[in-house]
Amino acid sequence: MKIKAIFVALAGLVILTACSGGVPKQQTEAVQAVQQNIVELEPKEMPASQSISITAIGDVLLHSSIYYDAKTKKGYDFDPMFQDVKPYLDSTILTVANQESIMGGEELGVSTYPTFNSPDEIGNTLKDVGVDVVTMANNHTLDQGEAGVKHAAAQYEKIDMAYTGAYANKEDSEKLTIEKTAEGISVAFLSYTYGTNGIAVPKGKDYLVNLIDKQKIKDDISRAKQQADAVIVSLHFGVEYEDDPNKEQKELAQFAADQGATAVLGCHPHVLQPVEWLTGKEGNRTLVIYSLGNFIAAQEETDRRIGAAFQFDIEKDGKTVTAKSPRMLLTYLSFTDWKHYRIQPMYQLPEMKSDYEAKKKHMAKLAPDLSFIETEVSS
Incomplete structure (x- = not known):
């Protein structure tokens, strides 16, 4: 004017x-x-590009000893378990977690393996440490049936937490989960699982959990690309406790890349699997981590206690959107006699140096540009 x-x-x-x-x-x-x-008064030039940072963490799988350790007179408090890594989770614009044990509420009875049910308080803790989105499509989604999914969805909405992969009704399942950032970049989150541990999806209620189906994934990514700048696809797949992806994982990740996914986040093996760059059929580059491993789960083996806060940037330059700068904070779940659970930055643990160096080498073997976070972040 x-x-x-x-x-x-x-x-x-x-x-x-x-x-x-x-x-x-x-x-x-x-x-x-x-x-x-x-x-x-000549107008200043607008920035040529914008970028945001994203963190992804793996399985939040609450076995009985974890929620016993969190029990208080008034309920459950999981906050202390996450405090050492909170600054890292809260340091990026968006953070996504795989909530593997369904948050079905105490009315259904808190339970552990093989059919999990987690207290609502874990949602509050994830919110507190900076998680913005949870993926819900996994093999434990239907552990508490339709009631569990509906309770979890209602609770996430109550605490203003975005979720994807499982829904209370058909109408909600048709809405894409898209996070719009102040930086001007929007990100769609999609989530799918290979199955639900033999628990049948109720007839006519496919919306309760997204199963891996190539046509659905293709259609969803196509819709997401029309409504968001970037598309992140979470796939619950692979073989438990295997250190490397199998043929099916690689094929599905490549399929997602061919549809234009910006990044693919794998879960289910309960151990970390490597990072890799894939090239889609349109020449796009897709960042893949085949398994994020456990972030918190009461499993004693060393590899199952090593997790990660996997970070990367999404850069938007005109109409081109790409993932960049993959980096990783390796974490270790410490506990004694199935008590005193704490997720800790692994680089800070001298007694874990040998395991730490070996895991760094393994995670970067397909992506030499993967770097590792080894400095403190202020809260």
Whole structure:
């Protein structure tokens, strides 16, 4: 509006000059002043690109010893277990977690393996440490049936936590989970699982959990690309406790890349599997981590206690959106006699140095540009 007003003023001066048949000194000076103002008010150039950072963590799988350890007189408090890694989870624009044990509420009875049911308080803790989105499609989604899914969805909505992969009704399942950031980049989150441990999906209620189906994945990614800048696909797949992805995992990750996924996040093996860059059929680059491992789960074996906060950037340059700068904080779940659970940055544990170096090498073997976070982050 200011620039427009200056041009109007300049035009007025020109008209006055023309009518008078001459150019008085005062008017000449005024025109020069206006011209100077026009130069000073030239709009600044907009940034050529925008970027955001994302963190992804693996399985939040609450066995009985974990929620016994969190029990208080008033309920459950999982906050202390996450405090050492909270600054890292809260340091990025968006954080996504795989909530593997369904948050079905105490009305159904808190339970452990093989049919899990977690207290609502774990949702509060995830919210507190910076998690923005939870993926719900996994082999334990239907552990508490339809009631468990409905309770979890209602609870996430209550605490204003986005979720994807399992829904209380068909209408909700048709809405894409899209996070819009202040930086001007929107991210769609999709989630699918290979199955539900033999528990049948109720007839006519496919919305309760997204099963891996290539046509559905293709259609969902296509819709997501029309509504969001970036698309992150979470796949619950693979073989438990295997350190490397199998043929099916690689094929599905490549399929997602071919549809235009920005990143693929794998879960289910309960151990970490490597990071890799894939090239889609349109020439796009897709960032893949085949398994994020356990973030918190009461499993004693060392590899099952090593998890990660996997971070990367999403850069938007005009119409081009790409994942960049993959990096990782390796974590270790410490506990004694199935008590005192704490998720800790692994680089801070001298006694774990040998395991730490071996895991770094393993995770980067397919992605040499993967770096590792080894500095403290202020909370």
